[in-house]
Structures are given as C-alpha cells and as structure tokens.
Amino acid sequence: MNSAFRALADPTRRDIIELLRGGSLTSGEIAQHFPVAWATISRHLAILRDAGLILAERHGQQIVYELNTTVVEDLIHHLMGWVKPGAQP
Amino acid sequence: MNSAFRALADPTRRDIIELLRGGSLTSGEIAQHFPVAWATISRHLAILRDAGLILAERHGQQIVYELNTTVVEDLIHHLMGWVKPGAQP
DNA sequence: GTTGTAATTAGCCATTTAGCTTATTAGCTT
DNA sequence: AAGCTAATAAGCTAAATGGCTAATTACAAC
Numbered sequence: 001m002n003s004a005f006r007a008l009a010d011p012t013r014r015d016i017i018e019l020l021r022g023g024s025l026t027s028g029e030i031a032q033h034f035p036v037a038w039a040t041i042s043r044h045l046a047i048l049r050d051a052g053l054i055l056a057e058r059h060g061q062q063i064v065y066e067l068n069t070t071v072v073e074d075l076i077h078h079l080m081g082w083v084k085p086g087a088q089p
Numbered sequence: 090m091n092s093a094f095r096a097l098a099d100p101t102r103r104d105i106i107e108l109l110r111g112g113s114l115t116s117g118e119i120a121q122h123f124p125v126a127w128a129t130i131s132r133h134l135a136i137l138r139d140a141g142l143i144l145a146e147r148h149g150q151q152i153v154y155e156l157n158t159t160v161v162e163d164l165i166h167h168l169m170g171w172v173k174p175g176a177q178p
Numbered sequence: 179g180t181t182g183t184a185a186t187t188a189g190c191c192a193t194t195t196a197g198c199t200t201a202t203t204a205g206c207t208t
Numbered sequence: 209a210a211g212c213t214a215a216t217a218a219g220c221t222a223a224a225t226g227g228c229t230a231a232t233t234a235c236a237a238c
Contacts, residue, residue: 002100005097005098005103006098008094008098009094009095010195010196011091011094012196014094017171018171021170021171026214026215028213028214031215036197037197037198037199038214038215038216039198039200039215039216040196040197040198042217043196043197043217044196045215045216046217058205060205060206060214061204061205061206061212061213061214061215062205062213062215063214063215067171069171069172072168072171072172073172075168076165076168076169076172079161079164079168080165081110082106082107082110082156082158082161083158083161099225099226101226115185116184116185116186117183117184117185120185125226125227125228126227126228126229127184127185127186128185128186128187128227128228128229129226129227129228131185131186131187132186132187132226133226134185134186135186135187147234147235149184149236150183150184150185150234150235150236151183151184151235152184152185152186
C-alpha cells in the first residue's frame with residue numbers, strides 16, 4: 001500500500017495512469033506521449049508495476065501495459081476510511 | 090492536487106491523518122505519538138497543511154489541527170475517475 | 179517587560195529520486 | 209546464427225526529501 005502511494009506521488013506516473021484509462025498500450029506507445037527518455041518511462045513503468053497499479057503482459061516482442069483497477073479501488077477504499085467517521089480507526 | 094499526492098507519499102504523514110480521524114489534536118499531542126523530533130512533525134504538518142489535507146486553528150497559545158475531509162473527498166473523486174471507464178479522459 | 183510554554187523556522191546532513199546516456203536482455207526474421 | 213527491434217537494467221548526476229539540533233516567533237501569565 002505504501003508503494004502505491006509513493007508511486008502516485010510523481011506527476012508523470014499519474015499521467016501514465018490517465019493515459020492507460022483509454023486502453024492498454026505498449027511501453028513504446030506510452031513513451032511517445034512524454035518528453036522524457038524512453039528509459040526513464042520504462043523505470044516509471046517498473047515502479048507502477050511493483051506497486052501493482054499496472055499489469056504487464058508480453059505479446060511477442062512487445063510488452064503491453066494495462067491499468068490494474070483493483071489496486072486503485074483498494075486505494076479509494078483506504079481514503080474513504082479517512083472521511084467516514086465510523087470506520088475502524 | 091499534486092501537492093496532496095506528494096503529501097500522502099510519506100507514511101508518517103498518512104499516520105498523522107489517521108490519527109486526526111479520531112478528532113482534532115494540537116501539534117504537541119500529535120508529536121507525542123511519533124518517535125521523531127517535534128520539529129520534524131511540525132514540518133510534516135506544514136506539508137499536510139499546504140496540501141490542504143489538514144486545517145490549523147490557533148486556540149490561545151496552542152494550534153489545533155483537524156482533518157480536512159473536503160480535500161480527501163476530492164482525491165477520492167480523482168481516483169474514481171481512473172476506474173470509471175466513462176469519465177472524461 | 180520578563181519568564182515560560184507551544185510551535186515553527188533555519189541550517190545542516192544522509193538518503194532517495196528522477197533524469198540522462200550507455201549497455202544488455204528478449205524475441206522476431208531472415 | 210546474425211541482425212533488428214522493443215524494452216529494461218546499469219551507472220552516473222543534480223535535485224528533492226526526511227531526519228536532527230539550535231534559533232526564533234507567538235501567545236499567556238506573572
């Protein structure tokens with residue numbers, strides 16, 4: 001859970017997530033949308049993957065990434081616990 | 090919005106938020122719950138305050154902090170936009 | 179106004195992080 | 209197996225971050 005919060009702290013990584021809302025994309029397609037080096041995007045993807053926020057699947061010689069909505073939902077529930085007074089403190 | 094995500098990246102700051110779920114507390118009361126120096130907690134509080142996640146109010150010579158649920162709710166809505174496919178991409 | 183208490187700010191240090199460039203791995207295709 | 213493309217890993221650097229101690233502000237009470 002901590003790694004998910006850490007992963008979301010970087011705006012580029014949040015942009016990657018927003019990008020993946022539109023559907024699965026390869027690492028190269030994702031990198032094209034950003035003004036940083038491909039290797040930098042690749043590391044962002046690794047951080048998001050380690051946090052469980054995205055899922056990677058190899059298709060031939062390219063790797064397709066997709067948003068893992070399950071972990072995002074877990075985050076939402078976590079945050080909802082902060083605003084719901086009755087939840088387990 | 091970015092500052093809120095950044096603020097939540099640190100586990101101590103998330104613990105402070107969880108602590109404030111139980112009700113408003115002074116800076117000193119908050120600091121007592123953590124094994125770090127008071128000045129360090131004070132800076133964490135400033136970061137949370139700048140991000141709008143907590144509200145500060147002076148009562149005499151002490152300052153009382155409380156959770157700002159409004160900004161937490163904004164965060165929740167932001168995250169929900171990631172899992173709801175129909176929302177504005 | 180001086181003393182005391184609550185809290186923040188300033189200044190310093192070690193660690194982490196995000197970026198880059200240059201290798202290296204993994205899988206096609208010939 | 210040799211070459212080509214997609215992607216990650218390695219190694220480096222500058223900037224940000226979280227911790228500390230010491231100094232400073234803000235208010236209250238004497």
